Amino acid sequence: MTITNITLQHCTGCLRCIEICPLDVLREGPNGLPEIKYQEDCQCCYLCELECPSDAIYVLPDRAYDPGNVYGKWGIKKG
Amino acid sequence: MAARFAALEKAKVVVLDKARAATSGPSAFAAGDILCWLPGEEPLEEWIEAYFQVGAGLNSREWLASLLDTNYRLILELNREGFPFEKENGKFLRRSGRGPLVKCVLAPMFKFQEFSRELCLKLGVTFLDRVAVTKIIFSGGQPNGLIGFHVRTGDFIAIQAKAIILATGGCSFRGPFFGQNVVAGEGLRLGLEAGAKLAYMEYGNHYNVSLAAFNTYGQSKFMAHGGKYLNSLGQELLLKGASGNTIVKALVEEVKAGRGPIYMDLTGFRERELIEKLMPNLARLIARSGIDFYGIKHEVWPAFTGTSNAAAAGIFIDRKGMSTVPGLFAAGDTAAKGLIVGGCIGLSGISLAWALYTGFLAGKNAARYAKETPPLRISEEPSFEEEQNTIFTPLRHKEKQFIARDLLIKTSQLMSRVDISLIRSEERILTALKQIKESQQKLIESAARDPHELMIWYETLSTLTVAEAILLSALHRKETRGDFYREDYPEANPELESVLGVEKSGDSLVVTKLGKPEEGYR
Numbered sequence: 045m046t047i048t049n050i051t052l053q054h055c056t057g058c059l060r061c062i063e064i065c066p067l068d069v070l071r072e073g074p075n076g077l078p079e080i081k082y083q084e085d086c087q088c089c090y091l092c093e094l095e096c097p098s099d100a101i102y103v104l105p106d107r108a109y110d111p112g113n114v115y116g117k118w119g120i121k122k123g
Numbered sequence: 124m125a126a127r128f129a130a131l132e133k134a135k136v137v138v139l140d141k142a143r144a145a146t147s148g149p150s151a152f153a154a155g156d157i158l159c160w161l162p163g164e165e166p167l168e169e170w171i172e173a174y175f176q177v178g179a180g181l182n183s184r185e186w187l188a189s190l191l192d193t194n195y196r197l198i199l200e201l202n203r204e205g206f207p208f209e210k211e212n213g214k215f216l217r218r219s220g221r222g223p224l225v226k227c228v229l230a231p232m233f234k235f236q237e238f239s240r241e242l243c244l245k246l247g248v249t250f251l252d253r254v255a256v257t258k259i260i261f262s263g264g265q266p267n268g269l270i271g272f273h274v275r276t277g278d279f280i281a282i283q284a285k286a287i288i289l290a291t292g293g294c295s296f297r298g299p300f301f302g303q304n305v306v307a308g309e310g311l312r313l314g315l316e317a318g319a320k321l322a323y324m325e326y327g328n329h330y331n332v333s334l335a336a337f338n339t340y341g342q343s344k345f346m347a348h349g350g351k352y353l354n355s356l357g358q359e360l361l362l363k364g365a366s367g368n369t370i371v372k373a374l375v376e377e378v379k380a381g382r383g384p385i386y387m388d389l390t391g392f393r394e395r396e397l398i399e400k401l402m403p404n405l406a407r408l409i410a411r412s413g414i415d416f417y418g419i420k421h422e423v424w425p426a427f428t429g430t431s432n433a434a435a436a437g438i439f440i441d442r443k444g445m446s447t448v449p450g451l452f453a454a455g456d457t458a459a460k461g462l463i464v465g466g467c468i469g470l471s472g473i474s475l476a477w478a479l480y481t482g483f484l485a486g487k488n489a490a491r492y493a494k495e496t497p498p499l500r501i502s503e504e505p506s507f508e509e510e511q512n513t514i515f516t517p518l519r520h521k522e523k524q525f526i527a528r529d530l531l532i533k534t535s536q537l538m539s540r541v542d543i544s545l546i547r548s549e550e551r552i553l554t555a556l557k558q559i560k561e562s563q564q565k566l567i568e569s570a571a572r573d574p575h576e577l578m579i580w581y582e583t584l585s586t587l588t589v590a591e592a593i594l595l596s597a598l599h600r601k602e603t604r605g606d607f608y609r610e611d612y613p614e615a616n617p618e619l620e621s622v623l624g625v626e627k628s629g630d631s632l633v634v635t636k637l638g639k640p641e642e643g644y645r
């Protein structure tokens with residue numbers, strides 16, 4: 045999982061999260077507030093959460109996608 | 124940084140970034156170590172020799188001397204201007220890391236990058252955020268602009284420029300931890316397509332270490348200040364002074380010998396406060412994950428960042444930061460830092476030091492190049508009608524599917540494998556090349572449904588191009604040299620003590636021997 049939730053009741057509508065997101069995950073919704081548009085591209089970097097002035101954003105820490113079999117022919121270990 | 128130095132030369136500077144310039148790339152997320160020789164400590168010659176010796180015959184004393192001597196002056200200049208650095212009793216905080224004679228100054232990089240952006244704005248730099256560049260445009264045999272599109276509006280963008288600096292970072296293959304995911308090798312592909320030579324591509328294989336379950340990074344700080352690696356038997360792996368890739372290879376050898384998985388033990392780590400200051404994102408992750416990060420050992424695995432970070436691969440540049448194409452410059456991870464690290468991959472602090480130094484070189488010299496180039500006449504401006512048509516082709520494939528993101532992750536999973544990118548063999552390289560070629564074909568036939576997906580489509584195109592260049596170069600280096608390992612050629616071959624270049628020939632990529640670093644331009 046990645047960015048999971050924006051609590052719109054807390055959101056001030058400053059749109060800093062949309063400005064700062066490195067991977068264009070967030071966009072302005074029809075109500076002028078941010079919405080999660082491309083969750084699958086979130087890298088869990090926490091920038092939106094750290095920059096949010098009203099603690100409206102919550103990012104889960106787990107890896108965004110399966111890194112695969114990094115040891116290749118020498119093992120399947122990947123945690 | 125290149126924009127700042129170009130603006131200081133009174134050039135008109137426009138920065139295009141597919142995300143947000145300055146705070147979206149790996150620099151903003153870096154652990155903050157900037158390699159820096161300082162006068163009054165060791166003699167400069169001692170540093171030059173120490174770094175030259177680990178380069179496996181592929182780096183240059185002249186480049187090292189220039190980097191080290193220039194960088195500390197630049198750091199003093201930035202310090203005077205108010206860029207944030209960590210201090211202790213009014214002096215730069217000094218920390219060590221992976222490699223020989225490593226002494227870095229430290230900076231909180233998000234703040235540093237944000238400060239840099241603000242300063243550039245004051246210098247009159249124009250930022251065009253959320254613009255993906257897809258092609259360099261030529262006129263009369265010279266680069267004279269860039270074209271691309273806005274990733275939110277889908278608008279076509281064309282910028283005319285007499286000098287161009289490619290500073291898009293490296294190619295991380297979507298990266299194994301945050302900060303790396305955004306760099307997809309666009310600058311390398313744009314350079315190749317424009318006729319520039321890439322170099323050291325077989326050394327575009329940087330590995331860090333990360334927790335198996337979470338996006339952690341910062342291996343350099345952890346291991347230099349009390350952290351340790353343990354195998355499954357609880358034995359500590361003693362790897363002091365080694366480069367990052369040498370360390371990761373040792374970890375892989377443990378796994379091969381049946382003593383995996385590998386654990387990171389930070390119970391003796393002494394720099395927790397520094398992590399809070401320099402890496403607030405990592406601190407947030409640690410808090411949010413609920414794990415006892417410093418209290419118990421955690422399983423780790425090799426985390427591939429490709430040509431990004433402390434790798435050697437990139438666009439071959441001269442002492443002015445210019446590529447083999449006049450008017451086309453490169454900086455940061457886009458420029459081949461093999462010129463200073465040679466075949467040694469994973470030295471601490473080298474990536475940010477190189478970014479600062481090459482930003483200075485490319486910025487200053489691109490500005491001067493532009494000043495010396497006659498103004499482009501209106502009649503010389505090309506028509507972009509055909510280019511617009513080509514750029515947006517994937518958006519017109521209405522009957523096709525969007526598969527670029529899947530191809531990107533599949534490529535990442537392939538190139539991350541240590542038996543493909545760390546300990547290689549001809550058989551495995553050829554198998555990987557076959558998959559890359561198949562993915563390239565699938566991508567060309569696939570669709571994008573909106574501008575955001577079109578950006579990912581181009582990221583995937585660039586990533587596949589870089590993967591091909593890495594694999595082809597690795598195929599040609601039939602030896603083991605520095606941090607390049609071939610199972611089928613375990614010894615160094617004196618005839619291959621040469622930089623390998625990759626360039627475009629027709630629709631294909633070809634590998635050539637460029638000779639010693641200083642010989643490659645001739």
